[in-house]
Amino acid sequence: MAKRKFFSFGRRQGESSNMDTNLWIVSYGNMMTLLMIFFLILYSNNYRVKQEVIETENIKKKLEEQMLIKKLEKFGSSTITGDKIKVTFSQDIIFPSASPNLSGDFDNILIEVSDYLKKNDGTVVISGHADSTPLRGGKYKDNWFLSAERGWSVAQELIKNGIDPKRLQIRGYGEFNPIADNNTADGRNKNRRIEMTIMKTKVEEPQRYIYYKASGLESIKDLAKKYLGDEERFNIIMNLNPDKIDAEGRIIEGAEILIPYNP
Numbered sequence: 311m312a313k314r315k316f317f318s319f320g321r322r323q324g325e326s327s328n329m330d331t332n333l334w335i336v337s338y339g340n341m342m343t344l345l346m347i348f349f350l351i352l353y354s355n356n357y358r359v360k361q362e363v364i365e366t367e368n369i370k371k372k373l374e375e376q377m378l379i380k381k382l383e384k385f386g387s388s389t390i391t392g393d394k395i396k397v398t399f400s401q402d403i404i405f406p407s408a409s410p411n412l413s414g415d416f417d418n419i420l421i422e423v424s425d426y427l428k429k430n431d432g433t434v435v436i437s438g439h440a441d442s443t444p445l446r447g448g449k450y451k452d453n454w455f456l457s458a459e460r461g462w463s464v465a466q467e468l469i470k471n472g473i474d475p476k477r478l479q480i481r482g483y484g485e486f487n488p489i490a491d492n493n494t495a496d497g498r499n500k501n502r503r504i505e506m507t508i509m510k511t512k513v514e515e516p517q518r519y520i521y522y523k524a525s526g527l528e529s530i531k532d533l534a535k536k537y538l539g540d541e542e543r544f545n546i547i548m549n550l551n552p553d554k555i556d557a558e559g560r561i562i563e564g565a566e567i568l569i570p571y572n573p
Contacts, residue, residue, distance in 0.1 A: 378426045385419060386503070393510040394432075401440075401460065401502040408448055410459040412467060420464070423506075424471035432509040434468070435479045436461045439505065441498035442485040451523050451566075458482025458520045462537065464504060475539055477512070482520060519550075519568045524561035531559060537569050546570060 375395060379388045386399040404416040412420075427434060438457030450456040461480040469475050490497035522533070530548055535541040547569060548555055554565040561567055 374426060374429070378422065381419060381422050385416060395508040397506045397508070399504040399506070400499070401438075401504055402499060404504065405460055405463075408445060408450070408456065410456065410463045412463055417467060420467045421471055424468055424473055427468070427473050427477075427508065430510060431477065432511050433479060433513040434473070434477055434509070435481065435505075435507040435513075436464050437481045437483060437487075437505040437507075439483050439487055439489075439501060439503045440485050441488075441501040442492040443498060449525055452484065454482055454484030454486075455521070455523070457484050460504060464506070466536075469539060479513075479518075481518070519570055521566050522569050523566045524563055526563055527556075527560040529560055530555055533561075533569065 375390060379390070379395070379397075382388050382397050382399075385403055386397060388395060388397040390396075399416075404413055405411065406413070438459070438461035440453035440457045442453075445452055445456065450459070458480070459482070461482055465475075465478045465480050468478060485492065485501065488497075488501045489503075490500035492498055492501060530544045531541040534544040534547055538546060544559065547567065548559070550570070551561075551565075551567040554562050554567050556562060
C-alpha cells in the first residue's frame with residue numbers, strides 16, 4: 311500500500327510556519343477604529359440636531375417676549391435685561407383714582423401676560439408705587455396701603471388666570487421709591503406706577519407682611535379668601551393677630567392687622 315502524503319496549506323510539507331499568530335490584532339484594531347469613527351459621526355450629527363433645536367426654541371422665546379412687550383406698550387414701557395423682563399404700568403391708566411380695582415382693558419392684557427407666564431416657571435415680582443400726595447379720607451390710611459393693595463389686585467388677577475400663587479411676590483413701596491420729581495405734575499404721574507418684573511428663573515423670597523386697617527367688623531375668613539386665596543386659611547391671620555379679632559372671627563373696628571404676603 312502506498313503511503314499517504316499530508317500537506318499543510320501555505321507551506322511545504324515538513325517546513326515549519328513562520329506566520330505571526332498575532333496578526334488578528336491588526337484586523338481587530340482596524341475594526342475598532344472604524345467603529346469609533348462611526349460613533350463619533352453619530353454623536354456629531356446628534357449634537358448638531360440638538361443645537362439646532364435649542365436655537366429654534368431660543369428664537370421662539372425671544373419672539374414671544376417681543377410680542378408680549380408690543381401688546382404692553384399701550385399701558386406703559388418695558389425692557390428686557392439679562393434674564394428678566396421689566397414692565398412699568400401707569401397707575402392712572404389701569405386704576406381709577408384712589409382705587410385698587412383694575413380697569414376692564416387691563417384685565418384683558420393680564421390674560422395675555424398669564425398666557426406667557428404659563429410657558430415658564432420663573433418668579434414674578436409685582437411692585438406698587440405712589441406719589442407723595444397725601445390721601446384724604448377713604449378706606450386707605452396712606453399711599454403705602456394703597457400701593458400694596460394695587461399690587462395685590464394685579465396678583466389676584468394672575469392667580470384667577472391660572473398662575474401659581476407661589477410664583478408671585480407682591481411689594482408695596484408707597485411714595486418711598488420715586489423715579490421722578492414729586493414736585494411736578496409730570497413727576498408725580500411717573501411715580502404712580504405698577505412694576506412687574508418677570509424672571510426666567512425662580513427666586514426665593516423672605517416672608518413679608520402688610521398692615522391692613524379694618525374699616526368695620528370685617529370677617530377674617532373673607533380676608534383670607536381675598537389675600538390668601540382660601541377662606542379656610544383664616545387661622546394664619548388669626549395667629550398673627552390674636553388680640554385684634556373677636557370671638558366671632560371678625561376684626562375689631564379700626565384695628566390694624568398683619569397679613570402675610572407669601573404665607
